[in-house]
Amino acid sequence: MALLDKIKDKTAKIGVIGLGYVGLPLAVEKAKAGYNVLGFDIQKEKVEKVNKGINYIGDVVNSELEKLVDDGYLSATGDYDRIKECDCVTICVPTPLDKYKQPDLSFVVDSTKEVAKRLHPEMLIVLESTTYPGTTEEVILPLLQEYGFKVGKDFYLAFSPERVDPGNLIYKTKNTPKVVGGVTEKCTLHAKTLYENVLNAEVFTVSSPKEAEMSKILENTFRIVNIGLINEMAILAKKMGINIWQVIDAAATKPFGFMPFYPGPGVGGHCIPIDPFYLTYKAREFDYHTRIIELAGEINDYMPEYVIERLMDILNENKKCLNGSKILMLGVTYKNDIDDLRESPALKVLELLERKGAEVRIHDPYIKSFSHKGIAYKTVDLTKELLEGSDAVLITTGHKKVDYNFVLENANIVFDTKNVTKGLREKYPEKVSLL
Numbered sequence: 001m002a003l004l005d006k007i008k009d010k011t012a013k014i015g016v017i018g019l020g021y022v023g024l025p026l027a028v029e030k031a032k033a034g035y036n037v038l039g040f041d042i043q044k045e046k047v048e049k050v051n052k053g054i055n056y057i058g059d060v061v062n063s064e065l066e067k068l069v070d071d072g073y074l075s076a077t078g079d080y081d082r083i084k085e086c087d088c089v090t091i092c093v094p095t096p097l098d099k100y101k102q103p104d105l106s107f108v109v110d111s112t113k114e115v116a117k118r119l120h121p122e123m124l125i126v127l128e129s130t131t132y133p134g135t136t137e138e139v140i141l142p143l144l145q146e147y148g149f150k151v152g153k154d155f156y157l158a159f160s161p162e163r164v165d166p167g168n169l170i171y172k173t174k175n176t177p178k179v180v181g182g183v184t185e186k187c188t189l190h191a192k193t194l195y196e197n198v199l200n201a202e203v204f205t206v207s208s209p210k211e212a213e214m215s216k217i218l219e220n221t222f223r224i225v226n227i228g229l230i231n232e233m234a235i236l237a238k239k240m241g242i243n244i245w246q247v248i249d250a251a252a253t254k255p256f257g258f259m260p261f262y263p264g265p266g267v268g269g270h271c272i273p274i275d276p277f278y279l280t281y282k283a284r285e286f287d288y289h290t291r292i293i294e295l296a297g298e299i300n301d302y303m304p305e306y307v308i309e310r311l312m313d314i315l316n317e318n319k320k321c322l323n324g325s326k327i328l329m330l331g332v333t334y335k336n337d338i339d340d341l342r343e344s345p346a347l348k349v350l351e352l353l354e355r356k357g358a359e360v361r362i363h364d365p366y367i368k369s370f371s372h373k374g375i376a377y378k379t380v381d382l383t384k385e386l387l388e389g390s391d392a393v394l395i396t397t398g399h400k401k402v403d404y405n406f407v408l409e410n411a412n413i414v415f416d417t418k419n420v421t422k423g424l425r426e427k428y429p430e431k432v433s434l435l
Contacts, residue, residue, distance in 0.1 A: 228296030266345025268334025331397020
């Protein structure tokens, strides 16, 4: 049977390589749609959890995962030889930056090589990992064609960027519109048909993988640039004695031509701090420097230092110095109401605090313990004694589970970098400072 027919009638077996924040939700949705799904991961712990129906990703519903496993629609393995069983394979592995902000495609390349060894006629491969424009055709395609198969005839290759937003209560994998770009028209058709059978959202097609790859980079470049802009505005507004949060609220009353972005201690997550720099890397091949992206990155990277500078000023005003002070950090994850620590600016703030000699304690309702740069940390319960015994409380993540009224009642000094004390701090104007 032709692959397109197998995709349409859901007899195609689907492989998903990488069972993290992108791969597991996608595997679950494909299984829910009626496909037999086999997940691949090099981490034995993830494989074992999936096969036991144990969820470890916030955007996946525990009961759904358990039922799909029990019903035989979803399973996981570390045996990449089983790629031979699959008709369609989606690659959802990490694409980090190295310390020089150069792309690290090693996970993508390694996964592709595993697929290439088991490639068979009438097979669809889709790359979802975010990367620079040209990766699918310049890196992935040559590896897949090493064994004599021809793209668009023997197998099909496309790029479809992941659009995962951890903690988003409205948009999940199922209802987020998809972009697909295939190497050939047949490649695009096969990938589009698969996603249309899985998602409850529109699937947009573009003329090649490069357009699809660039669309993802544009989405997150838009965000990093605007976050950099508002962070710079916040720094300037403070120097001018202006409340930037009121400025944003006022500007947001305009019903057109403005979209509110908010300042903070930096940017975090798996996309915004990383994706735009894939384009910066690729642009050098064309003798072009992405100046706005690089400048936005500089501003955002500076924000943890700015937070420390402001905290030192606040302590000085209260006749204290940072060295030796007891600082309570509220929140260590990169955004509110999730347990994701990836690229969290709060971790950079933590590093700087300890480097300056502060005694730091952390409260985060979503994290009990974590390790950062080889150091193990445990979070603490939020108590009256803890608040009263801290020289300053530094709010670095705006978790809704924190009782900020309780914090303001018992803390000595509060430095709110997320504006989560809005509506409460009027009772304690002498205690609270904003970014």
